[in-house]
Amino acid sequence: METTxxxxxxxxxxxxxxxxxxxxLRSKGFSRVDGASGAKEGVKMxxxxxxxxxxxxxxxxxxxxxxxxxEISRAKITTRVLVVSAVxxxxxxxxxxxxxxxxxxxxxxxxxxxxxVEKIEDALEKPAGAI
Amino acid sequence: MKLRQKTxxxxxxxxxxxxxxxxxxIYGAQKSNVLLYEKQDVANQLTDAKNRIYNEGIQLGRxxxxxxxxxxxxxxxHTRSAGYIxxxxxxxxxxxxxxxxxxxxxxxxxxxxxxxxxxxxSAPPVxxxxxxxxxxxxxVATPGGKTGEMxxxxxxxxxxxxxxxxxxxxxxxxxxxxxxxxMVRYLTESVSEFGGARSTAAQLWAIxxxxxxxxxxxxxxxxxxxxxxxxxxxxxxxxxGQFLINDMRGTPVAVFRxxxxxxxxxxxxxxxxxxxxxxxxxxxxxxxxxxVLLDMFVLSRLRVLGxxxxxxxxxxxxxxxxxxxxxxxEISELNANIHLMLSRLKNVRxxxxxxxISYGRRLNKEVQVKTRMLTSANKKLKGMEKGKNLFLFxxxxxxxxxxxxxxxxxxxxxxxxxxxxxxxxSEKMVHRNIVKLREKIxxxxxxxxxxxSRTVEKSEFDFAALVGEVAYTYHDFAKTRNVELRLDWxxxxxxxxxxxxxxxxxxxxxxSNAVKHCGGRDVRARLxxxxxxxxxxxxxxxxxxxxxxxxxxFRRFFKADxxxxxxxxxxxxxxxxxEEHAGRAWYEPRAPNGSKFYFSLPLKKTGGAEDxxx
Numbered sequence: 001m002e003t004t005x006x007x008x009x010x011x012x013x014x015x016x017x018x019x020x021x022x023x024x025l026r027s028k029g030f031s032r033v034d035g036a037s038g039a040k041e042g043v044k045m046x047x048x049x050x051x052x053x054x055x056x057x058x059x060x061x062x063x064x065x066x067x068x069x070x071e072i073s074r075a076k077i078t079t080r081v082l083v084v085s086a087v088x089x090x091x092x093x094x095x096x097x098x099x100x101x102x103x104x105x106x107x108x109x110x111x112x113x114x115x116x117v118e119k120i121e122d123a124l125e126k127p128a129g130a131i
Numbered sequence: 132m133k134l135r136q137k138t139x140x141x142x143x144x145x146x147x148x149x150x151x152x153x154x155x156x157i158y159g160a161q162k163s164n165v166l167l168y169e170k171q172d173v174a175n176q177l178t179d180a181k182n183r184i185y186n187e188g189i190q191l192g193r194x195x196x197x198x199x200x201x202x203x204x205x206x207x208x209h210t211r212s213a214g215y216i217x218x219x220x221x222x223x224x225x226x227x228x229x230x231x232x233x234x235x236x237x238x239x240x241x242x243x244x245x246x247x248x249x250x251x252x253s254a255p256p257v258x259x260x261x262x263x264x265x266x267x268x269x270x271v272a273t274p275g276g277k278t279g280e281m282x283x284x285x286x287x288x289x290x291x292x293x294x295x296x297x298x299x300x301x302x303x304x305x306x307x308x309x310x311x312x313x314m315v316r317y318l319t320e321s322v323s324e325f326g327g328a329r330s331t332a333a334q335l336w337a338i339x340x341x342x343x344x345x346x347x348x349x350x351x352x353x354x355x356x357x358x359x360x361x362x363x364x365x366x367x368x369x370x371x372g373q374f375l376i377n378d379m380r381g382t383p384v385a386v387f388r389x390x391x392x393x394x395x396x397x398x399x400x401x402x403x404x405x406x407x408x409x410x411x412x413x414x415x416x417x418x419x420x421x422x423v424l425l426d427m428f429v430l431s432r433l434r435v436l437g438x439x440x441x442x443x444x445x446x447x448x449x450x451x452x453x454x455x456x457x458x459x460x461e462i463s464e465l466n467a468n469i470h471l472m473l474s475r476l477k478n479v480r481x482x483x484x485x486x487x488i489s490y491g492r493r494l495n496k497e498v499q500v501k502t503r504m505l506t507s508a509n510k511k512l513k514g515m516e517k518g519k520n521l522f523l524f525x526x527x528x529x530x531x532x533x534x535x536x537x538x539x540x541x542x543x544x545x546x547x548x549x550x551x552x553x554x555x556x557s558e559k560m561v562h563r564n565i566v567k568l569r570e571k572i573x574x575x576x577x578x579x580x581x582x583x584s585r586t587v588e589k590s591e592f593d594f595a596a597l598v599g600e601v602a603y604t605y606h607d608f609a610k611t612r613n614v615e616l617r618l619d620w621x622x623x624x625x626x627x628x629x630x631x632x633x634x635x636x637x638x639x640x641x642x643s644n645a646v647k648h649c650g651g652r653d654v655r656a657r658l659x660x661x662x663x664x665x666x667x668x669x670x671x672x673x674x675x676x677x678x679x680x681x682x683x684x685f686r687r688f689f690k691a692d693x694x695x696x697x698x699x700x701x702x703x704x705x706x707x708x709x710e711e712h713a714g715r716a717w718y719e720p721r722a723p724n725g726s727k728f729y730f731s732l733p734l735k736k737t738g739g740a741e742d743x744x745x
Contacts, residue, residue, distance in 0.1 A: 014532060015612075016560050020539040023557055027546035059528050061692045086535055088527020110531050113538035 003121050004029035006052035009079075011035075011042030011068060013060040021055060021084075021112070028117045039063035043071040051079045053123055058085040058093060069101055069131065078128050082119060084109050101131050135430050142421055146414045153410065158403055165399045166364070173362040173372035176389055180325050180333065181374060184284075184293075184387065187321050192282040192295040194228055195314040199280075199297030200304060208235065208299050208309035211243070222248050231292065232315035234261050235299075240311065258288035261315065264296075283379030284318070286337050291376055291385035292317045318376075322387065332390040335376075338383055349373055350386050359383070367400075368393055432462050436469070443473060451477055515687065522688045525698045529571045533564035563611065570643070571698065577636055578700050587630045587711050591735055594625040594665040595658055598638055602656055605642040614649050616642070620658040625665035626735040629712045634732070637708040637716070640701040641669040641728045647697070648673040648726075664714065664731040672725035676718070684718050705730060 012018045018035040036042035058065030086109040207215040225248040234245035247254040282295035293316045298308035326333035360374035373388035439453035452473045456466035540557045602618040609616040645654045650673035657668045683689045685706040688699040706716040714732040721727045
């Protein structure tokens with residue numbers, strides 16, 4: 001499977017971020033990109049449809065990215081997850097992820113423009129499974 | 132040193148001083164008087180002695196005069212008969228007349244008969260001086276015409292003696308003189324008689340005679356004196372007096388000296404001694420009496436007073452005061468004053484204790500209040516610290532998100548293949564996120580300004596116009612979210628004094644929040660003039676704010692949803708800016724749902740023409 005054929009779900013409360021990721025990925029050849037404006041909606045979509053990769057924001061109202069990870073884990077959804085966040089202290093998030101969800105990858109939002117595609121390719125090379 | 136010992140010492144020293152002073156005055160003044168009296172007494176005795184000795188010469192002169200004017204003597208000088216000698220020059224007769232030598236000298240002054248008187252063959256040898264009288268020129272008459280007479284003293288055989296010479300004439304005193312008759316009497320007997328009569332040690336010695344050192348010294352001093360007589364004390368018990376005896380030519384030949392007991396001085400000394408003894412005994416008795424009286428009336432009372440005070444002063448003493456002394460002297464006054472002082476001290480102690488208890492209670496309360504305040508402040512500080520950390524965390528997110536959007540859109544456009552619609556939307560997104568970035572940066576700048584400088588540059592501006600400008604800006608922002616933003620205003624000016632830039636920031640916050648949290652429903656803003664203030668109300672129909680969060684809305688770094696957008700400083704800054712301009716910023720819930728945020732500023736006074744509600 002070509003990586004550009006991969007189905008990607010973007011979960012981010014910021015409409016413009018979702019739109020921007022979608023635009024960027026489309027410009028790079030990814031045509032199967034969906035979006036969810038909240039964690040609850042995103043988890044529901046992930047459980048109903050099969051996605052190859054979830055791009056998950058951490059800071060979201062009501063249910064945060066951490067809440068979404070818990071739900072994904074609890075629902076035993078086997079989709080790969082790449083956390084993309086613009087938090088002030090990314091190393092804290094990375095440490096916590098490495099401890100609680102070692103299979104989940106992490107990327108800073110500010111590096112997405114240059115390295116998102118490469119990161120998606122790396123993620124897709126890994127086997128899918130429960131996080 | 133105790134007061135008792137001091138008193139004893141002071142009185143003792145005073146008496147001793149007085150004693151010494153009295154002794155010095157009495158002894159010093161009277162001693163010279165006594166000495167003067169003694170000298171006078173000795174001088175009188177010396178005068179008496181001198182008269183006696185000179186009388187010896189006078190008497191001898193008379194005796195020899197009888198012999199010289201006797202016709203038998205006159206005849207004898209011519210006949211030189213043995214009968215005259217036998218009849219008239221018997222030793223017994225001469226000795227009874229106290230004549231030691233008798234001499235007959237012819238017209239040429241040559242001795243032809245010089246006899247030493249001695250009973251029972253005890254006559255001494257005739258001294259050389261009597262055999263050689265003419266050689267000494269003692270004769271006053273010239274040969275053949277002797278008419279003069281001489282008498283005086285001279286050393287005969289080395290001993291002082293009275294001597295008298297008369298020319299031998301007829302009983303009628305007619306001459307020519309047939310020679311000279313001389314008689315000599317030693318002064319020894321006269322001196323002894325004088326001493327015996329006066330009970331005085333009288334001494335007579337020839338000048339140059341070998342005598343003890345004391346006498347030799349007296350002799351030297353006498354010869355050096357002008358008067359030839361002197362009196363002086365020998366020691367504490369003996370007074371001496373001496374005078375010179377001159378020979379017929381006026382040359383000193385002998386010294387007469389008496390030594391007499393200093394009875395006056397001894398009596399005076401004893402008098403002084405007994406006086407001082409009596410005085411000492413009296414003084415000691417007086418001091419003892421004085422001391423006993425002082426002890427009885429002063430010291431013992433002071434001791435009792437001191438003991439009472441010390442008893443009061445002992446730790447845990449049950450005595451709180453001393454017994455009052457009912458006397459009328461200074462000690463009683465001291466006692467009364469101490470009593471009064473202790474009474475006051477007791478009252479002060481009670482007051483102090485009461486005050487201490489009251490102070491303790493008050494202090495305890497204050498400590499409790501301060502502790503609560505400190506705990507609250509500490510909690511607040513901790514909250515602020517936590518808030519600040521959260522702010523830094525959020526501001527990172529708030530800055531990075533629009534930056535990421537801008538970068539991704541730029542990257543997508545660079546990759547190409549974007550449709551026209553997408554390209555237009557992408558351009559708008561870039562623009563909006565640049566605005567977002569500017570807003571966040573403005574948040575940081577305004578917060579810093581308030582924290583560090585609080586710089587407010589006031590000038591007059593139209594609040595309504597400013598609100599209109601901001602509403603217009605957020606109108607587009609609202610449209611991106613498919614929301615309508617409407618401003619209700621009559622169009623009249625609302626002049627205020629303030630920092631236009633700060634007020635714009637505050638209003639922007641209200642519009643931004645209202646749009647972000649509107650829940651997809653329209654946002655409405657209204658301007659009004661109320662009680663001299665320009666009031667802006669921005670309301671939306673978004674989710675309700677929990678009652679417990681409403682009071683915290685304007686706190687620094689507070690966010691109702693910690694994961695929601697924003698930094699938590701917007702509303703805090705809005706209220707601060709309102710307060711800096713003597714205005715207000717507040718929240719009211721909207722019925723049935725949603726929120727109303729108000730911002731008011733006092734209108735600039737222009738004489739009240741436009742005051743009132745619109």
